[in-house]
Amino acid sequence: MKKFYLNLAVAASAIALTACGGGGKSASGNSLTAAAEDNSEAYMEENVNAVDQALPEIMVLPSDNMLKKYNALKNTSNGVERDYQAYLLNNTGNKTMVSAIQNEFAQLGYPLNDLEQTLKQLSTREATDEADDLAKDAKTLLLATAAPDIIIELDYKQAIDKKTLAKNTEYTLSFIDPYTNKVVSSTTAADTEGEGFAKTLNEQMPEISKGLTAYFSGILTKGREISVRITVENGANVNLQDESIEGETYADWADDYMDTHTVKGAYKLKSNTKNELAYTNVRIKTLNDDGTQYSAYQWGREFAKAMRKDLGVKVSNRSQGLADVHLVITGM
Numbered sequence: 001m002k003k004f005y006l007n008l009a010v011a012a013s014a015i016a017l018t019a020c021g022g023g024g025k026s027a028s029g030n031s032l033t034a035a036a037e038d039n040s041e042a043y044m045e046e047n048v049n050a051v052d053q054a055l056p057e058i059m060v061l062p063s064d065n066m067l068k069k070y071n072a073l074k075n076t077s078n079g080v081e082r083d084y085q086a087y088l089l090n091n092t093g094n095k096t097m098v099s100a101i102q103n104e105f106a107q108l109g110y111p112l113n114d115l116e117q118t119l120k121q122l123s124t125r126e127a128t129d130e131a132d133d134l135a136k137d138a139k140t141l142l143l144a145t146a147a148p149d150i151i152i153e154l155d156y157k158q159a160i161d162k163k164t165l166a167k168n169t170e171y172t173l174s175f176i177d178p179y180t181n182k183v184v185s186s187t188t189a190a191d192t193e194g195e196g197f198a199k200t201l202n203e204q205m206p207e208i209s210k211g212l213t214a215y216f217s218g219i220l221t222k223g224r225e226i227s228v229r230i231t232v233e234n235g236a237n238v239n240l241q242d243e244s245i246e247g248e249t250y251a252d253w254a255d256d257y258m259d260t261h262t263v264k265g266a267y268k269l270k271s272n273t274k275n276e277l278a279y280t281n282v283r284i285k286t287l288n289d290d291g292t293q294y295s296a297y298q299w300g301r302e303f304a305k306a307m308r309k310d311l312g313v314k315v316s317n318r319s320q321g322l323a324d325v326h327l328v329i330t331g332m
Helices: 040-044 064-069 084-090 094-107 115-122 138-146 197-222 250-261 296-311
Strands: 003-007 058-062 073-076 079-082 150-160 167-177 182-191 224-232 268-272 276-284 314-317 324-331
Touching: 058 084, 058 094, 058 115, 058 138, 064 073, 064 079, 064 084, 064 150, 079 138, 084 094, 084 115, 094 150, 094 197, 115 138, 150 197, 167 197, 182 197, 224 296, 250 276, 250 296, 296 314, 296 324
Parallel strands: 058 150, 224 324
Antiparallel strands: 003 182, 073 079, 150 167, 167 182, 224 276, 268 276, 314 324
């Protein structure tokens, strides 16, 4: 008998966060958000209707547990090292499982990012930060290249029924927002009748899709969540508590910029020292005016440009990953 356990725990901060909003442009016609409706203009006027459909771009990755099982995950002095290429070579059954998942989402019209194809794109690149020569974890580099909206982390185990000789599969799919690492939802199932993983998953898809649609619709309407850091380089002849040419401290100027360049002023100040400003839960628009994706790096680039123009400081944009903006003031 099949057993299903579905825990759609849509993150409250992404769906019902107060003081958030969106960019105010329709997403219709955009391949990324095909069939999606962006209600950000209504939201900004405090009259938000439910968004019926939104299709995030999906990427299936093995869980860390699966990587460890196939000797593709190591804990080193530099942190966790993930070797997706080794995992794919060592686990021949992975392709069948991933193909079944991708097929289910493709039938519903979800855009897909394939792990193997993305790894091929990275085959000639070193996993280092181009600006700082900082080592990047393979997962960080992978996600920065593919830029999926939702990661599906796959964890499973299979066994042969001694009586029927059928292959039974127990699996867990975790749906994760790669920008925040928040688990949007998770589903666990056990195919104890040997009917096959694909059929078992197919029966769960309506509820899975409903949860993902609601979550991504919330992002389109209320903005993408990122984190922001502004730091001062060691030896720089300026600090954030100094008075700027604008007549206020650099820190106060940055706060004013955050007020007017986030969706409905949504952010939290976590650190305020003379050498660092750190913000979390920062909401930025999801799409550009032409309907293409608006990235955290683009937002950070615009922030740095404004600092150079208004404050006359030298700023380096050292942002890494999908949702981490890091601007470094290097001097006057």
